[in-house]
Amino acid sequence: MRTQRRRFRPGRLAASLIAILVAAAWAFPVYWMLNSSLLPNTVLTSTTPRFWPWGGSLDNFAAVFAEGSFWPALGMSVAITLTTVVFCLLFAFLAALAISRFRFRGRASFVLAVLFIQMLPAEGLFIAQYKLMSSLSLLNTVTGVSILYVAAVVPFTIWMLRGFVAGVPIELEEAAMVDGLSRTQAFFRITFPLLAPGLVASGVYAFLQAWNEFTVALVILQKEEYRTLPLWLRGFVQASASRATDWGQVMAASTLVAVPVIIFFMIVQGRLTSGLVAGAVKG
Amino acid sequence: MTVLSPAREQAAAESVLRRRRRPFAPYLLLLPTVAILLLALGYPLVWQFWTSTQKFGLAQQFGRPPQFVGMANYVQLFADPQTWAVVGRSIAFCLINAAITVVLGVLVALLMNAIGTISRLVLQVAMLLAWAMPVIASMTVWIWLFDWHRGVANWLLTAAGLDFTNHNWLEQPLSFYFVATVIVVWMSVPFVAFSVYAGLTQISEEVMEAAALDGASPRQRFFAIILPMVRPVLMIVTLLQVIWDLRVFAQIKMLQDAGAPTASTDLLGTYIYRLGVGASDFGMASALSIFVLVLTVALSLFYVLHLMKEDS
Structure with missing residues (x-):
């Protein structure tokens, strides 16, 4: 559908922006799963959520493996x-x-x-x-x-x-x-x-x-x-x-x-x- | 699917037939499948019909054989307002979810069709991720997102100026169903979007160009050209969505497990589970299961006939 691009050109930038926003919204739960899996419980239970896994570790995975x-x-x-x-x-x-x-x-x-x-x-x-x-x-x-x-x-x-x-x-x-x-x-x-x-x-x-x-x-x-x-x-x-x-x-x-x-x-x-x-x- | 033309496929099959007449061979090949289907689905189906005419009361839990009661279970079941509440909720939930899913799916498909390769790829990867997530893993993540105490949903809404601190989403049936709808729509939209997008890519460019030259507005192009051309795929996808949204057992059960009251949030699947596994009232559970099966078969009729056309 290459030709469609030409037709939609005025709105293309806006459409791309919307697409990125929709993509972010849809991927967010998956991202949040990964993000939370890397953060220690003390961070997860603080009042402000941390949106990046800074200071994260694989400790949660180790704990899951260790748990019988x-x-x-x-x-x-x-x-x-x-x-x-x-x-x-x-x-x-x-x-x-x-x-x-x-x-x-x-x-x-x-x-x-x-x-x-x-x-x-x-x-x-x-x-x-x-x-x-x-x-x-x-x-x-x-x-x-x-x-x-x-x-x-x-x-x-x-x-x-x-x-x-x-x-x-x-x-x-x-x-x-x-x-x-x-x-x-x-x-x-x-x-x-x-x-x-x-x-x-x-x-x-x-x-x-x-x-x-x-x-x-x-x-x-x-x-x-x-x-x-x-x-x-x-x-x-x-x-x-x-x-x-x-x-x-x-x-x-x-x-x-x-x-x-x-x-x-x-x-x-x-x-x-x-x-x-x-x-x-x-x- | 690929791809012999039906005529060629048939000719091929006939040439095999001509060469070697072994009428028992195909039956032999089907034997294992038929055997396991009879064991795992056929027998339970028959048992279920029979059981739906039996009474399982307190005495039966202490070992007395169940009693034949004819259609009494069905009569009792459909005289019970609780049944109608569950059936009504299930159908409403199913239709609302299917409608929202299809509308959003079409919009996402149109979006995929309208943007450049890179942003389309980003959108497709995000959709694929949501689609690929196992139901139970998705449910745990969403329950964590809507957690009353530390969930991101409450935090975001509070940050946006609404007071949602420690708001329990699962307590009230309406907000319970709202959460369930968000989750079900989130996991269902990708299938609709990809299917409709595949349909959109089949529309020839010449037709769209001709329409544009003739002065058709984008709106007109959508309703007069795009929609009729993706109608077959749209119908199939909508039908599948309705059938799938009737069977949201895992999603509802997980949300209930996370602390929602069951009686006011039960849909068909969880209600049958509660009747059968919880209360051991196999007669009533079977009667309701039969109702669900009849409903599904009726809904599937069109879809199955459509696939059969493919086969011949």
């Missing part, structure tokens, strides 16, 4: 997230192959079901899922939560991967088969490497969902020693209602939870947007 409850929560989060990502990718990959490489009876209804399931809110099912896990004796377990996460994340992952699989022309595989590879060989030697970016994007999507999930975790993981990181963070906020909170430590904890997410998010952002509003943008 971070590591088990990290362990739970990592275990659940990895399990979810692995199984979600595997299942979604197979299903994406089925719907983009085959025409079969029930294909349309499967796609329809997947798209609807993708929209179901955890709030509408978590009581029933709680009872299910309780009857399977899977409350407070990695397995229990992972099963629910895979089911919640797999539909959109299939939808994402389907586009990638369809993007690899079948002719490539056929050419390889003409050259003497078997169908399986052709698939793994030709198509699979081309799908790597799609698998990475979908894997990161599944990672983000599982790492950030709160609702299901809250219901299934009720014992303190089995909390994931989001539940562990919630513990601090709960405590803040009744007694003085060390906000520096809470912000250090939030930073630790948020940083990997922000990095991974940057990787998939583009694909996530186009997947959600598929077709609407290109019209």
Whole structure:
């Protein structure tokens, strides 16, 4: 849209100024998290807030690491997230192959079901899922939560991967088969490497969902020693209602939870947007 | 998404079919997905329908099997003014938040489209940061920002000449929802802004130039050209926003945990949680969950059909 610049030139400076102000307002909470995480509690509880981390240190992070409850929560989060990502990718990959490489009876209804399931809110099912896990004796377990996460994340992952699989022309595989590879060989030697970016994007999507999930975790993981990181963070906020909170430590904890997410998010952002509003943008 | 033309995709699929007729192969590939969906979503769904026709009273908490009561739970649920208060609040909250989010998102998208590369990049990075923040981390930061004692919000307002010293934002339902709205809008605007901006970049320059030459004012250009052209993406984004703003469980729960009264601030998600996990009234909780599911499916219908069109 280069030409638009010419047209808006009189107002461009003003628009840029507004843009910078909006950017500052939007980034402020993230900045404030980092800023507070570096400042000691004595500064944070003084009457005037300090807007720059002068005199800051990593003490809050050290305190979070030293405090016993971070590591088990990290362990739970990592275990659940990895399990979810692995199984979600595997299942979604197979299903994406089925719907983009085959025409079969029930294909349309499967796609329809997947798209609807993708929209179901955890709030509408978590009581029933709680009872299910309780009857399977899977409350407070990695397995229990992972099963629910895979089911919640797999539909959109299939939808994402389907586009990638369809993007690899079948002719490539056929050419390889003409050259003497078997169908399986052709698939793994030709198509699979081309799908790597799609698998990475979908894997990161599944990672983000599982790492950030709160609702299901809250219901299934009720014992303190089995909390994931989001539940562990919630513990601090709960405590803040009744007694003085060390906000520096809470912000250090939030930073630790948020940083990997922000990095991974940057990787998939583009694909996530186009997947959600598929077709609407290109019209 | 990329990108075979539908015709080509179909031709490709047919050529596979022609070569090798193995009708069971796709079903085999779908098996794991179907199995886990049936276990984790299908079974709970059926259980929930069944349970919504059962009575869970005090006796059941002491081990008596629940009693079949037909539609009595639904009748009782919707005869209760508390239910309607929660439903009304949820729908109002959802619509107001979605409206504010979409309007602000469109404005930010227009802004991105109107400025130079550098300021646009700054704006996009800021939006991405807010978007990428995990919900719970965002909630802790916002609760700290609105902290009654040492929060920056109170300090800034006090510095601006209003007395907000030690003002508790979460005590009153209205100011509780105001804080919730600020947070939800903050985390939702980036998605709308990026989607609409992507739509804006698709509008051809020739059309805009022709309109300008013909003397269309910026206002006219917006309403007569830009808006109709981004209408498809705007509709999808608005719909998704409405659906997402119905499920603000994590945000409301965290704000309640930070010291708000629950009864007057409950929305659908937290109310179901309180009925089910708090009071073990699974019959009522299931009935209300079914209501939420029906509402979501009805709202999703258009979106899902739109995506299906993509698929064929």
